[in-house]
Amino acid sequence: MIELQQVTKSYRSRGTGRRGGEVHALRGIDLTIRDEEMFGVVGESGSGKSSLLRLINHLEAPTSGRVLVDGVDLARLSPRARRAQRRRIGMVFQQFNLLANKTAFDNVALPLRLQRRRERERVMQMLDFVNMADRAHQHPSLLSGGEKQRVAIARALVTDPGILLCDEPTSALDDHHTEEVMDILGQVRRELRTTIVLVSHELDVVKASCDRAAVLERGRLTAVTDVVAPPPREAYSSYAERAQRYLA
Numbered sequence: 001m002i003e004l005q006q007v008t009k010s011y012r013s014r015g016t017g018r019r020g021g022e023v024h025a026l027r028g029i030d031l032t033i034r035d036e037e038m039f040g041v042v043g044e045s046g047s048g049k050s051s052l053l054r055l056i057n058h059l060e061a062p063t064s065g066r067v068l069v070d071g072v073d074l075a076r077l078s079p080r081a082r083r084a085q086r087r088r089i090g091m092v093f094q095q096f097n098l099l100a101n102k103t104a105f106d107n108v109a110l111p112l113r114l115q116r117r118r119e120r121e122r123v124m125q126m127l128d129f130v131n132m133a134d135r136a137h138q139h140p141s142l143l144s145g146g147e148k149q150r151v152a153i154a155r156a157l158v159t160d161p162g163i164l165l166c167d168e169p170t171s172a173l174d175d176h177h178t179e180e181v182m183d184i185l186g187q188v189r190r191e192l193r194t195t196i197v198l199v200s201h202e203l204d205v206v207k208a209s210c211d212r213a214a215v216l217e218r219g220r221l222t223a224v225t226d227v228v229a230p231p232p233r234e235a236y237s238s239y240a241e242r243a244q245r246y247l248a
């Protein structure tokens with residue numbers, strides 16, 4: 001479970017025009033994300049979505065308030081214990097962040113190697129999970145955006161984290177690849193029982209996949225809603241019927 005209690009995050013403003021000023025990226029956030037749910041975070045650009053993820057991952061500490069992951073306040077841990085705790089959280093980014101000079105296999109193996117683990121089987125198992133086993137020895141430049149993101153998901157999950165944070169994972173992809181990546185994330189939740197936090201400005205993606213979603217507006221949490229999934233494609237007899245009903 002992830003809990004944010006009265007969390008505030010402020011940054012010194014960038015640039016010289018407002019020297020000494022502060023940007024209030026998050027203000028007074030109270031939020032609980034349950035185990036094994038797919039939780040959406042939506043909001044306009046600058047509303048604080050990425051800041052929220054960085055706090056959950058403890059890449060940054062809150063200015064005030066507490067962030068608890070499975071009941072543990074990472075701010076109170078020693079740096080070493082915090083690093084160990086952070087390994088239980090995987091992360092996926094909009095621009096994939098794969099190393100261009102390494103194959104898909106080596107990219108996925110990297111988090112294990114950083115822990116001095118060499119587990120070829122485990123790497124292949126994760127590549128298989130994202131349907132990329134047959135591309136294991138290709139470099140990212142030969143892969144489509146959707147394929148790169150699937151490799152990035154395998155890399156994030158190879159150390160078996162209980163939580164996966166996704167920052168705009170489909171925003172650089174076309175509709176077809178978006179669907180492919182969201183199918184994989186659905187499978188991650190169902191089969192690996194990973195808790196997924198999905199930051200996205202694409203309301204359709206959140207509607208089709210999340211159980212609940214938080215709406216951020218200029219750093220404030222304005223709502224947490226249960227998401228009602230749209231009817232599945234099979235519910236319509238034709239594309240025309242689906243388009244008509246979806247748009248109306």
Ligand SMILES: Nc1ncnc2c1ncn2[C@@H]1O[C@H](COP(=O)(O)OP(=O)(O)OP(=O)(O)O)[C@@H](O)[C@H]1O
Pocket residue numbers: 011012013014023024025043044045046047048049050051052
């Ligand atoms: N390191 C930083 N230093 C200064 N200001 C920052 C920093 N990171 C974020 N901000 C500011 O905090 C606010 C929230 O930014 P954040 O990136 O969390 O929003 P976002 O909703 O993820 O936006 P986007 O969708 O454009 O990435 C913005 O005004 C941003 O300029």
